Amino acid sequence: MVYCTKCGTQNPDDAVNCSNCGASLKPAPYKEYRRHRYEDDMCFGGRSYIWGIVIGLFIITIGASSLLGGNIWDKVWPAFIILVGLIIVANAFMRRS
16 A cells, blocks of 8 residues: 555555545655755865965975975975875866866
8 A cells, every 4th residue: 555645545556646635646756966066165165276276386386495405304394295285286176177
């Protein structure tokens, strides 16, 4: 037996409409959840992907200048800073498109 979701009346399994109120007994089509644009943009505060690019390029510049000016043992930290800057810039470009 199929129950009507509108009035609760029992209906035969093969019924298409409710015998009491006439409402459709077919389940409503499933609505697929789609994330809203603002959920995707939360990382860089909306459409301000430019700030992510600017900050990433700034970090890359600081890391490159440290890498070119220090001795051999100080090159690990600037390389890490450059890597972080590249990741930020890449994420900003991916968010943009």
